[in-house]
Amino acid sequence: MSHAQNESGSHPLSYRFLAAIWAALLTLTALTIFAARIDLGFFNVVAALGIASIKSSLVIFFFMHLKYENRTIKTMVLVAFVVLAICIGLTFFDVGFRR
Amino acid sequence: MDHGNVGGLGFLAPAPGRKGLLSWIGTTDHKRIGLLYMGCVGFMFFCGAALGMILRLKLMTPGSTLVGPQTYNAMFTLHGVIMIFLVVIPSIPASLGNILLPLQIGAEDVSFPRLNLFSWWLYVLGATLAVVSIFTGSGAPDTGWTFYVPFSERTTTNVSLAVTAVTILGFSSILTGLNFVTTIHRLRAPGMTWTRLPLFVWSLYATAWIQVLATPILGITLVLVFAERVLNLGLFDPGRGGDPLLYQHLFWIYSHPAVYIMVLPAMGVISDIIPVFARKNIFGYKMIAFSSLAIAFAGSLVWAHHMFTSGMSDTAVLVFSFLTFIVAIPSAIKVFNWVSTLYKGSISVEPPLLFSLGFIFMFSVGGLTGLVQGAAGTDIHVHDTYFIVGHFHYVIFGGTGLGMFAALHFWLPKIFGRMYDRGVAKLSFWIILVGMNVLYFPMFILGLEGLPRRYYDYLPKYAHGQVLSTIGSWILAVGLVIMFANLYRGMRRGPLAGDNPWGAATLEWTTSSPPPTNNFEVEPVVTHGPYDFRGVARHE
Numbered sequence: 001m002s003h004a005q006n007e008s009g010s011h012p013l014s015y016r017f018l019a020a021i022w023a024a025l026l027t028l029t030a031l032t033i034f035a036a037r038i039d040l041g042f043f044n045v046v047a048a049l050g051i052a053s054i055k056s057s058l059v060i061f062f063f064m065h066l067k068y069e070n071r072t073i074k075t076m077v078l079v080a081f082v083v084l085a086i087c088i089g090l091t092f093f094d095v096g097f098r099r
Numbered sequence: 100m101d102h103g104n105v106g107g108l109g110f111l112a113p114a115p116g117r118k119g120l121l122s123w124i125g126t127t128d129h130k131r132i133g134l135l136y137m138g139c140v141g142f143m144f145f146c147g148a149a150l151g152m153i154l155r156l157k158l159m160t161p162g163s164t165l166v167g168p169q170t171y172n173a174m175f176t177l178h179g180v181i182m183i184f185l186v187v188i189p190s191i192p193a194s195l196g197n198i199l200l201p202l203q204i205g206a207e208d209v210s211f212p213r214l215n216l217f218s219w220w221l222y223v224l225g226a227t228l229a230v231v232s233i234f235t236g237s238g239a240p241d242t243g244w245t246f247y248v249p250f251s252e253r254t255t256t257n258v259s260l261a262v263t264a265v266t267i268l269g270f271s272s273i274l275t276g277l278n279f280v281t282t283i284h285r286l287r288a289p290g291m292t293w294t295r296l297p298l299f300v301w302s303l304y305a306t307a308w309i310q311v312l313a314t315p316i317l318g319i320t321l322v323l324v325f326a327e328r329v330l331n332l333g334l335f336d337p338g339r340g341g342d343p344l345l346y347q348h349l350f351w352i353y354s355h356p357a358v359y360i361m362v363l364p365a366m367g368v369i370s371d372i373i374p375v376f377a378r379k380n381i382f383g384y385k386m387i388a389f390s391s392l393a394i395a396f397a398g399s400l401v402w403a404h405h406m407f408t409s410g411m412s413d414t415a416v417l418v419f420s421f422l423t424f425i426v427a428i429p430s431a432i433k434v435f436n437w438v439s440t441l442y443k444g445s446i447s448v449e450p451p452l453l454f455s456l457g458f459i460f461m462f463s464v465g466g467l468t469g470l471v472q473g474a475a476g477t478d479i480h481v482h483d484t485y486f487i488v489g490h491f492h493y494v495i496f497g498g499t500g501l502g503m504f505a506a507l508h509f510w511l512p513k514i515f516g517r518m519y520d521r522g523v524a525k526l527s528f529w530i531i532l533v534g535m536n537v538l539y540f541p542m543f544i545l546g547l548e549g550l551p552r553r554y555y556d557y558l559p560k561y562a563h564g565q566v567l568s569t570i571g572s573w574i575l576a577v578g579l580v581i582m583f584a585n586l587y588r589g590m591r592r593g594p595l596a597g598d599n600p601w602g603a604a605t606l607e608w609t610t611s612s613p614p615p616t617n618n619f620e621v622e623p624v625v626t627h628g629p630y631d632f633r634g635v636a637r638h639e
Contacts, residue, residue: 076280079308080311083396083399084312086400087352090400090403090415090418090419091345091348091349093412093414093418094348094403094411094415095412096412097413097414097415098412098415
């Protein structure tokens with residue numbers, strides 16, 4: 001018995017727009033490789049994770065249509081990201097202060 | 100409302116089409132899947148308990164007795180892996196959660212019934228591989244249930260297959276969690292608002308979120324261990340340039356919240372049982388509901404308290420110690436609210452309430468001794484001693500175990516439509532409670548005296564506590580045999596129980612016992628809270 005119907009229908013995106021997202025992902029991949037070759041010390045990890053987060057956001061929002069979902073679904077995904085960020089952050093909190 | 104199905108088979112009746120075993124292992128009925136889990140969990144519990152009994156028998160005397168050191172290492176590893184991954188984690192959520200969640204929210208089934216069956220099959224596959232890992236390769240895994248590196252990467256025993264099994268079990272858990280979150284959001288009956296949800300459902304909701312968010316980290320970590328063993332990578336092994344502390348972080352990021360996967364559903368059970376036998380509305384409904392979420396969230400941030408002696412930075416030790424103490428707050432909220440519910444209640448001491456009170460006592464001891472380890476200073480002293488073993492068994496067996504037993508005594512009449520012998524159930528409770536305390540309390544003393552855990556041998560000065568503890572295991576075993584025999588007999592040949600033998604007010608008691616395949620003859624409309632007993636009478 002379904003008491004609430006999922007009304008999220010299809011959201012056709014133009015090929016041009018999807019190609020632009022794809023190009024952005026490729027550019028960010030190149031940027032990841034470029035950033036890894038510069039010695040930023042501890043911030044190499046921060047840069048890599050930051051770029052990866054942007055890339056995954058693009059995939060989730062546009063390729064997986066999160067942008068067109070309701071607030072509940074968006075909140076759920078956000079909670080997952082926040083928890084993951086805290087876990088990674090606290091882990092590096094140890095590494096950063098380790099002697 | 101009595102539907103007159105007393106004595107009928109309900110969902111237990113042979114389904115049209117498939118017959119016999121196929122009607123069970125191919126079913127998409129959440130209640131049947133729950134019973135499949137219950138059967139498997141019960142069998143694995145028997146295996147894990149038998150291993151535990153043999154371990155305790157060996158530890159009764161110092162020196163080389165009963166089993167050799169390598170066998171002993173393999174046995175405590177298997178005891179841990181079986182009890183954690185195959186028994187405790189799926190015990191309440193996957194078995195009783197599956198059976199009761201749709202019934203309690205007024206739904207026909209879970210959101211994804213086929214995915215639910217797939218989860219069970221993944222569980223069976225993982226369990227089979229775990230058992231196979233004992234008898235194949237170069238010997239049973241001997242790492243302990245934590246698979247700590249670098250030992251787990253260098254031992255020649257069958258660790259690769261064991262971590263594969265645990266990864267598969269993890270996927271089973273993730274899919275169950277996903278199903279429950281979706282079901283609670285989408286399939287609630289008309290009138291079943293968030294503040295009318297039974298607190299067992301709230302606890303399943305909090306648990307499901309941990310399953311969805313934390314379990315993938317365990318899966319990824321164990322895949323990395325597998326890859327490091329097979330491909331000779333340098334991820335965790337310091338000899339190959341890896342960081343063993345990274346493994347410990349990743350392992351405990353899942354495995355500490357996993358403790359809450361184990362205990363939160365039991366807390367939900369207690370929250371549902373106590374008001375029924377106190378004939379009072381629960382004290383602080385919203386606080387108990389939100390404390391489940393608070394435990395799930397805060398409990399996910401405290402994992403490194405397992406690593407205070409590992410060489411982690413001192414600053415991180417302070418931070419994680421502080422965070423650990425925060426988890427005590429929502430846990431204490433629950434305990435105080437349960438006790439407040441009982442205060443001035445019209446209490447009837449039935450077996451489910453006895454087991455619930457046992458839960459509160461054992462969980463309180465386990466929780467308070469947990470704070471001893473949460474404080475970094477005292478943790479240095481008791482780390483990796485029997486104190487930890489005592490604390491963990493108080494929380495998990497005394498807590499989740501008694502919670503599960505309370506749930507079985509509470510909902511068995513609903514699931515099977517028959518009642519067990521209540522006098523025998525009370526007797527078994529007291530034997531179990533005495534057995535648990537004689538078994539586990541000496542471990543606190545042994546730990547404070549400095550006895551390290553997991554060691555095959557020990558100095559003769561520790562023998563007194565070990566003997567006492569082993570005697571406790573025998574008492575506990577007697578209690579468990581009586582309890583399970585009584586439940587089994589009640590399930591098969593007990594007197595008919597009626598639709599609502601306890602006079603409970605949640606939705607599952609408004610349908611027949613056992614419930615029909617589609618749960619309700621007509622879609623229920625919820626008009627009152629789950630603990631509003633006005634106008635609710637017992638139907639025996």
